[in-house]
Amino acid sequence: MTDENTQVPRLRLRFPLNPWAIGAVVIAIVVLAPVLSILWIAFHPTENIWPHLMATVLPRYLTTTVILMASVAILTAAVGTGAAWLVTMYRFPGQRWLTHALLFPLAIPAYVGAYALVDFLDYAGPLQSMLRATFGWASSRDYWFPQTRSVWAASVVLSAAFYPYVYLLARAAFREQSGCTYEVARSLGVGPWGLFLRVGLPMARPAIAAGVALALMETVADYGTVYHFGVQTLTTGIFSTWLNGGNAGGAAQIAGVILMLILLLVLIERLGRRNARFHGLNRTARPLVPQTLDPLRGWLAFVACAVPFAIGFVLPVAVMLARSLQAPAGWLSPGLGDALLNTLIVAGGASVATVGAALFLVYAVRMAGRRVARVVLPVTLLGYAAPGAVLALGLLVPLAALDHRLADGIEALTGHDPGLLITGTAFALGLAYLVRFFGIAQGALDAAFGRVSPSLPMAARSLGRSAGGALGSVYLPLMRGSVATALLVVFVDCVKELPATLLLRPFNYNTLSTRVFELASLERLSEAAPAALVVMAVGLLAVAMLARANRS
Numbered sequence: 132m133t134d135e136n137t138q139v140p141r142l143r144l145r146f147p148l149n150p151w152a153i154g155a156v157v158i159a160i161v162v163l164a165p166v167l168s169i170l171w172i173a174f175h176p177t178e179n180i181w182p183h184l185m186a187t188v189l190p191r192y193l194t195t196t197v198i199l200m201a202s203v204a205i206l207t208a209a210v211g212t213g214a215a216w217l218v219t220m221y222r223f224p225g226q227r228w229l230t231h232a233l234l235f236p237l238a239i240p241a242y243v244g245a246y247a248l249v250d251f252l253d254y255a256g257p258l259q260s261m262l263r264a265t266f267g268w269a270s271s272r273d274y275w276f277p278q279t280r281s282v283w284a285a286s287v288v289l290s291a292a293f294y295p296y297v298y299l300l301a302r303a304a305f306r307e308q309s310g311c312t313y314e315v316a317r318s319l320g321v322g323p324w325g326l327f328l329r330v331g332l333p334m335a336r337p338a339i340a341a342g343v344a345l346a347l348m349e350t351v352a353d354y355g356t357v358y359h360f361g362v363q364t365l366t367t368g369i370f371s372t373w374l375n376g377g378n379a380g381g382a383a384q385i386a387g388v389i390l391m392l393i394l395l396l397v398l399i400e401r402l403g404r405r406n407a408r409f410h411g412l413n414r415t416a417r418p419l420v421p422q423t424l425d426p427l428r429g430w431l432a433f434v435a436c437a438v439p440f441a442i443g444f445v446l447p448v449a450v451m452l453a454r455s456l457q458a459p460a461g462w463l464s465p466g467l468g469d470a471l472l473n474t475l476i477v478a479g480g481a482s483v484a485t486v487g488a489a490l491f492l493v494y495a496v497r498m499a500g501r502r503v504a505r506v507v508l509p510v511t512l513l514g515y516a517a518p519g520a521v522l523a524l525g526l527l528v529p530l531a532a533l534d535h536r537l538a539d540g541i542e543a544l545t546g547h548d549p550g551l552l553i554t555g556t557a558f559a560l561g562l563a564y565l566v567r568f569f570g571i572a573q574g575a576l577d578a579a580f581g582r583v584s585p586s587l588p589m590a591a592r593s594l595g596r597s598a599g600g601a602l603g604s605v606y607l608p609l610m611r612g613s614v615a616t617a618l619l620v621v622f623v624d625c626v627k628e629l630p631a632t633l634l635l636r637p638f639n640y641n642t643l644s645t646r647v648f649e650l651a652s653l654e655r656l657s658e659a660a661p662a663a664l665v666v667m668a669v670g671l672l673a674v675a676m677l678a679r680a681n682r683s
Contacts, residue, residue, distance in 0.1 A: 191363060211298035223432040244447045293345075312429055327611060348518075369386055369521070386525070393517065515571060557637060583606055587609075650662075
């Protein structure tokens with residue numbers, strides 16, 4: 132019998148439960164869950180069709196994807212690096228506004244550019260119609276014209292949409308280089324091409340490689356562009372195997388191939404610059420002084436920079452404006468209003484949730500120490516590397532099973548069938564947006580936390596502030612601009628996202644991106660144009676902020 136005065140020793144946890152740590156672990160699990168789900172489904176399919184895929188469609192999907200990636204890599208590297216070199220190193224007509232205008236194609240979804248290019252170049256489009264009227268040709272048999280729906284046309288559209296990734300990073304790398312290096316090279320007789328190939332390009336190679344890697348990730352993730360051009364890639368294979376074939380296991384196996392391709396791409400990019408180390412001379416190094424080109428070379432430089440801007444921005448905007456003017460009633464369509472409202476709700480909610488979760492995770496990981504940050508932060512970037520179709524598959528299969536069990540449980544308790552509460556609403560779509568764009572918010576906020584002096588939150592904590600109090604009273608007031616930027620960028624990406632939206636949206640639920648896709652697929656481009664213009668206008672807000680941040 133135990134004496135009443137005897138004290139039973141309390142068990143003390145060696146690692147005390149920290150709500151910040153628990154929350155960070157939960158967020159990391161949510162972000163990683165779709166990727167792990169894909170791997171599980173791929174290795175444990177209900178019906179294993181991997182041998183059939185290997186013998187039939189998978190080699191074609193993989194070959195086409197690799198060809199498309201190679202084409203986009205070459206074009207984006209050449210256009211982005213060349214344009215960045217010209218606007219940084221030389222003065223020529225239009226150089227100042229082109230410096231910012233070359234970023235504008237980031238506002239245009241690649242699938243909108245595809246619709247515009249096909250509409251402009253097709254047989255019934257303005258270009259071929261003008262050629263027939265000018266030369267008196269009666270039909271397509273009287274002349275030769277390049278095939279508009281091909282892998283090469285898709286490469287041009289994707290390159291025009293994604294070259295700004297390379298341009299932005301390469302321009303920043305060129306601007307950070309010392310002018311003294313180039314003056315020494317010129318004094319040794321190195322010409323313009325030698326300066327580029329032997330001085331500028333080697334020092335900017337890590338930045339260029341990172342930009343090309345981003346462009347290739349977006350290329351692999353694209354669905355709307357390749358679908359419109361009739362190009363069969365791994366992403367279109369996920370749609371056809373899952374939706375047309377009804378085999379989630381086979382689609383997950385194709386998604387696994389995409390993930391392997393993405394990881395291989397990241398590995399090659401990092402190995403390629405592993406031993407490359409280039410450093411500026413010092414903080415007082417002389418900045419670059421742009422050289423003024425003679426009139427002929429100046430106008431050639433203008434044309435070289437204006438062409439990608441025209442293909443990536445001017446053409447889509449002009450075609451969509453012209454199409455919207457042909458059917459102005461489309462602006463008053465109830466479908467457009469519903470799609471706009473749905474987009475604002477799901478994209479707005481997802482952007483707030485994404486930035487809030489990223490803020491919580493980054494702060495919690497920073498409090499835990501550098502070792503944890505090195506492990507957790509890079510791992511949670513996997514969601515951004517994975518294409519939207521892959522994440523949608525990884526989310527929908529487990530969420531659908533959970534949804535059915537939840538509905539069955541509620542019906543058993545209440546006698547009322549609530550329906551599908553998760554996949555039958557926009558919740559699953561918002562969750563996919565959070566996973567897909569978590570890496571963007573995390574990167575922006577991690578950099579913002581790094582700019583706050585550690586002495587400020589330490590002083591707040593010494594005055595009795597809790598961890599949450601220090602976040603609210605010290606960090607957030609100093610990071611308001613970065614938080615707002617992250618919200619805007621994530622919101623814009625949610626508005627433009629197409630593959631995940633197509634797969635996870637509820638029935639009869641349209642966003643702006645799916646409305647554009649559906650109407651354009653039915654060759655009703657005049658009705659799709661208003662929604663496309665709204666998407667582009669939203670994208671321009673983020674690009675304008677980006678251009679302002681990178682102002683010379």
